[in-house]
Amino acid sequence: MSDDRLTTSDEELLVRLGSLLAEVDSVPESVRAAAVASYSWRSPDSELAQLVESMSGAAEVRGDEARLLTFRADSITIEVEVIPVRDRLRIVGQLVPPQPARVQVEQPGSDSTVGTDADGLGRFMLDDTAPGPARLVCTLADSGPICTEWTTL
Amino acid sequence: MSDDDAGQLVRAAANGDQAAWEALVDRYARLVYTVARGFRLDDADVADVSQATWLRLVENLDKLRDPGSVGAWLATTARREALALLRNRWEVPSPDFARSEPIDESQPEPWQRLVAEETDAELWHAYRQLPIRCQELLRLLVFEPVGSYAIAAAALSVPIGSLGPSRARCLATLRALLNQPAPQRRT
Known part of the structure; x- marks a missing residue:
């Protein structure tokens, strides 16, 4: 039977290989910096809306297929359609139950945060979003911010 | 570095310790990057997968069932992010698709x-x-x-x-x- 534990010499060999690969196969500085910077998006006080459904090809808009994403928190469901418009994205959303709210899209890649107001029926639209990791932050009239899970759009 | 140490870093980062977070990145950035590069993704997509994986860890710092196994959690998450991105690529062909080349x-x-x-x-x-x-x-x-x-x-x-x-x-x-x-x- 093989022993699951590593011998000391095996471990030494792997450590040696590890330092070698660290040089040969190093992480680009921009990738490492992005990982470090991710920490600044920590928001322990906001409620998390989990991605519960992701569907593609549900609608055909100008030849591009849209994605339908559904995020759910305790108090609210956020449904969004992500529509490619050339190399950018349009986000059309609906809050359920319908209600007015401030909706912002946060992206680590961009310095500015784009926001809009959902109307009385809970509808909102965000134009010109860049593809990549993003999350929506909804601020309702009577509660703290609700963040969707980070999702690569 | 044992599982316990990794778990301590996770718990410290969950409590706002920036240095603990950077220690986690130092330890596992290359793991996440290596997993992402194992798929047929171009450099920009590999960067997105890596970023999304680390953002998800930020989001889940205080929710991990087993903080000591954060390395395995990161590997699983990076794999899922890469597969999700590939699925979207297949279903939504875009000009980006043309520049995806297999990494030899x-x-x-x-x-x-x-x-x-x-x-x-x-x-x-x-x-x-x-x-x-x-x-x-x-x-x-x-x-x-x-x-x-x-x-x-x-x-x-x-x-x-x-x-x-x-x-x-x-x-x-x-x-x-x-x-x-x-x-x-x-x-």
């Missing part, structure tokens, strides 16, 4: 050979002679805790029990190659 891991860049020759040429040449499957497995076993099956199994999405014989065989082959007389250089 068996052909190191010239600069990689140079770097390796300056550091540990002997080990590098032995490693490059291993079957690709062994190279893939061993490159996942170098992360803390060194030699752990959990991270490799998560990254490769295979049962932990299946890796024991492979690890033993790959390490034995690597050692045998190292003990050979000076490697025959192929040009």
Whole structure:
């Protein structure tokens, strides 16, 4: 039977290989910096809306297929359609139950945060979003911010 | 570095300790990057997968069931993010698709050979002679805790029990190659 534990010499060999690969196969500085910077998006006080459904090809808009994403928190469901418009994205959303709210899209890649107001029926639209990791932050009239899970759009 | 240490870093980062977060990045940035690069993604997509994986860790710092296994959690998450991105690529063809090219891991860049020759040429040449499957497995076993099956199994999405014989065989082959007389250089 093989022993699951590593011998000391095996471990030494792997450590040696590890330092070698660290040089040969190093992480680009921009990738490492992005990982470090991710920490600044920590928001322990906001409620998390989990991605519960992701569907593609549900609608055909100008030849591009849209994605339908559904995020759910305790108090609210956020449904969004992500529509490619050339190399950018349009986000059309609906809050359920319908209600007015401030909706912002946060992206680590961009310095500015784009926001809009959902109307009385809970509808909102965000134009010109860049593809990549993003999350929506909804601020309702009577509660703290609700963040969707980070999702690569 | 044991599972306990990794768990402590996770708990410290969850409590607002920026230095603990950076220690986690130092330890596992290359793991996440290595897993992402294992798929047929271009550089921009690999960067997105890496970023999304770290953002998800930020989001889940205080929710991990087993903080000590954060390495395996990161490997699983990076794999899922890469697969999700590939799924979208297939379903929503875009101009980006054309520039996705398979990465040929068996052909190191010239600069990689140079770097390796300056550091540990002997080990590098032995490693490059291993079957690709062994190279893939061993490159996942170098992360803390060194030699752990959990991270490799998560990254490769295979049962932990299946890796024991492979690890033993790959390490034995690597050692045998190292003990050979000076490697025959192929040009």
